[in-house]
Amino acid sequence: xxxxxxxxxxxxxxxxxxxxxxxxxxxxxxxxxxxxxxxxxxxxxxxxxxxxxxxxxxxxxxxxxxxxxxxxxxxxxxxxxxxxxxxxxxxxxxxxxxxxxxxxxxxxxxxxxxxxxxxxxxxxxxxxxxxxxxxxxxxxxxxxxxxxxxxxxxxxxxxxxxxxxxxxxxxxxxxxxxxxxxxxxxxxxxxxxxxxxxxxxxxxxxxxx
Amino acid sequence: xxxxxxxxxxxxxxxxxxxxxxxxxxxxxxxxxxxxxxxxxxxxxxxxxxxxxxxxxxxxxxxxxxxxxxxxxxxxxxxxxxxxxxxxxxxxxxxxxxxxxxxxxxxxxxxxxxxxxxxxxxxxxxxxxxxxxxxxxxxxxxxxxxxxxxxxxxxxxxxxxxxxxxxxxxxxxxxxxxxxxxxxxxxxxxxxxxxxxxxxxxxxxxxxxxxxxxxxxxxxxxxxxxxxxxxxxxxxxxxxxxxxxxxxxxxxxxxxxxxxxxxxxxxxxxxxxxxxxxxxxxxxxxxxxxxxxxxxxxxxxxxxxxxxxxxxxxxxxxxxxxxxxxxxxxxxxxxxxxxxxxxxxxxxxxxxxxxxxxxxxxxxxxxxxxxxxxxxxxxxxxxxx
Numbered sequence: 310x311x312x313x314x315x316x317x318x319x320x321x322x323x324x325x326x327x328x329x330x331x332x333x334x335x336x337x338x339x340x341x342x343x344x345x346x347x348x349x350x351x352x353x354x355x356x357x358x359x360x361x362x363x364x365x366x367x368x369x370x371x372x373x374x375x376x377x378x379x380x381x382x383x384x385x386x387x388x389x390x391x392x393x394x395x396x397x398x399x400x401x402x403x404x405x406x407x408x409x410x411x412x413x414x415x416x417x418x419x420x421x422x423x424x425x426x427x428x429x430x431x432x433x434x435x436x437x438x439x440x441x442x443x444x445x446x447x448x449x450x451x452x453x454x455x456x457x458x459x460x461x462x463x464x465x466x467x468x469x470x471x472x473x474x475x476x477x478x479x480x481x482x483x484x485x486x487x488x489x490x491x492x493x494x495x496x497x498x499x500x501x502x503x504x505x506x507x508x509x510x511x512x513x514x515x516x517x518x
Numbered sequence: 519x520x521x522x523x524x525x526x527x528x529x530x531x532x533x534x535x536x537x538x539x540x541x542x543x544x545x546x547x548x549x550x551x552x553x554x555x556x557x558x559x560x561x562x563x564x565x566x567x568x569x570x571x572x573x574x575x576x577x578x579x580x581x582x583x584x585x586x587x588x589x590x591x592x593x594x595x596x597x598x599x600x601x602x603x604x605x606x607x608x609x610x611x612x613x614x615x616x617x618x619x620x621x622x623x624x625x626x627x628x629x630x631x632x633x634x635x636x637x638x639x640x641x642x643x644x645x646x647x648x649x650x651x652x653x654x655x656x657x658x659x660x661x662x663x664x665x666x667x668x669x670x671x672x673x674x675x676x677x678x679x680x681x682x683x684x685x686x687x688x689x690x691x692x693x694x695x696x697x698x699x700x701x702x703x704x705x706x707x708x709x710x711x712x713x714x715x716x717x718x719x720x721x722x723x724x725x726x727x728x729x730x731x732x733x734x735x736x737x738x739x740x741x742x743x744x745x746x747x748x749x750x751x752x753x754x755x756x757x758x759x760x761x762x763x764x765x766x767x768x769x770x771x772x773x774x775x776x777x778x779x780x781x782x783x784x785x786x787x788x789x790x791x792x793x794x795x796x797x798x799x800x801x802x803x804x805x806x807x808x809x810x811x812x813x814x815x816x817x818x819x820x821x822x823x824x825x826x827x828x829x830x831x832x833x834x835x836x837x838x839x840x841x842x843x844x845x846x847x848x849x850x851x852x853x854x855x856x857x858x859x860x861x862x863x864x865x866x867x868x869x870x871x872x873x874x875x876x877x878x879x880x881x882x883x884x885x886x887x888x889x890x891x892x893x894x895x896x897x898x899x900x901x902x903x
Contacts, residue, residue: 331882340874342876370875399815
């Protein structure tokens with residue numbers, strides 16, 4: 310980690326073909342909009358100290374429009390809203406997310422977090438081709454991937470499997486409550502995935518990464 | 519080298535006359551009719567051409583003459599512009615040349631320039647061997663004499679530090695927590711920069727080897743003995759927070775402090791006046807911000823810098839914004855508010871704001887549509903045949 314951080318001190322030179330490119334070059338570091346999130350200097354590990362020093366000499370990207378320093382902003386919530394957004398209508402997506410507040414009584418924030426935690430799969434399946442046949446191989450998932458799958462299943466389930474006449478926020482709130490209690494379709498889907506992985510555990514050695 | 523040796527031999531053969539003619543293999547370059555009894559010519563005279571054809575194209579005298587002319591020209595220029603020749607800096611020279619020779623060329627390097635000859639003429643190696651053909655440096659035959667001599671120097675220093683360590687150990691004064699060299703805010707010189715210093719080409723592996731050796735030097739406890747040597751190979755990176763221009767704090771006739779700043783995002787332009795000792799009113803384009811921004815996210819963006827700095831109810835904000843959509847206008851206003859806040863806030867806070875991403879102008883714009891595709895990223899339906 311220390312070696313990689315030192316490596317970041319080299320100035321950026323553009324490489325040739327930039328296919329998926331961003332307006333920032335890789336010299337820019339990500340911003341940290343949270344207020345007073347600073348741990349006092351004595352408790353930082355040496356790598357974190359290096360990172361702090363690196364931040365003083367490197368340029369930082371601009372904060373996103375959806376980020377604020379207020380304690381009410383939640384990165385998980387922002388991610389969920391973005392995933393639910395269609396055709397760029399953030400206003401609508403955010404409205405749907407903030408509406409279940411009236412239906413859920415006790416601390417909707419923690420209910421949301423706990424429900425998504427209950428939906429996260431622990432192990433996933435990857436398709437590996439071997440000897441002409443493709444097998445579903447059980448594979449560990451990164452935290453990002455697990456969170457993404459949980460949110461994706463939640464949104465898909467709310468969009469597809471409910472009655473046409475109910476509003477999105479109603480469907481969402483019902484599903485979230487059910488997931489919080491470890492019932493409902495999303496948690497069932499997670500359990501199905503776990504069962505398939507357990508069934509296919511004979512192929513686990515096909516994984517080479 | 520072989521050619522020179524051959525020519526040296528040739529001159530001896532010519533000296534010994536007739537039988538030399540029989541042994542000799544004729545070449546097209548050779549002058550056919552030289553007299554038999556030629557006076558022996560020293561081989562060094564043949565070698566003069568080789569040296570001149572080598573790396574050095576400008577002699578030291580030439581460069582010195584150029585430096586003299588530059589100094590004299592600098593004084594003439596200062597007199598022409600009516601300024602003091604003693605305190606005429608390079609920036610003044612650039613300014614004067616841009617004034618006297620205005621050029622509309624787009625390529626900056628093609629415009630007329632007057633700089634010190636050190637910067638114009640590339641650094642070259644001097645002739646590395648003497649009149650006899652013997653090289654001066656003992657590492658000449660490695661091909662990269664400066665690089666290898668540098669490696670030798672670094673290793674010498676490592677050995678010296680080890681000896682120092684042993685001495686301290688013998689005296690019983692050895693400690694691991696000696697003064698460490700501060701490496702924060704600096705980086706190793708790049709391969710290109712080292713090549714410039716050594717006036718030699720080195721390969722990537724050579725460069726990595728050099729950096730490895732320097733890191734080894736740094737890892738020893740008593741490396742502070744060689745601090746200035748190591749710092750020669752480090753380049754200081756400037757601290758970024760010093761790059762932001764803080765708008766000047768102005769005062770009302772009533773004595774109220776206020777500052778003005780601009781911000782832009784995506785084609786929206788915003789201008790903000792931040793007045794002190796207010797009560798937190800925000801007026802944009804003459805309307806209250808609740809009317810102008812019905813969306814919660816945009817109002818949050820307006821409040822973000824104030825909340826971050828902790829000065830929520832202190833200021834009155836008066837802003838005007840035009841162009842683009844609601845979200846971009848909110849972003850432009852946020853940038854303008856952050857910039858205006860810089861004049862009310864301390865140095866440490868400026869750095870914190872910068873690291874929160876409040877002071878960077880967002881460069882993202884709409885990506886263009888490409889030919890052969892539906893949009894920026896969306897492709898036409900893929901048909902197999």
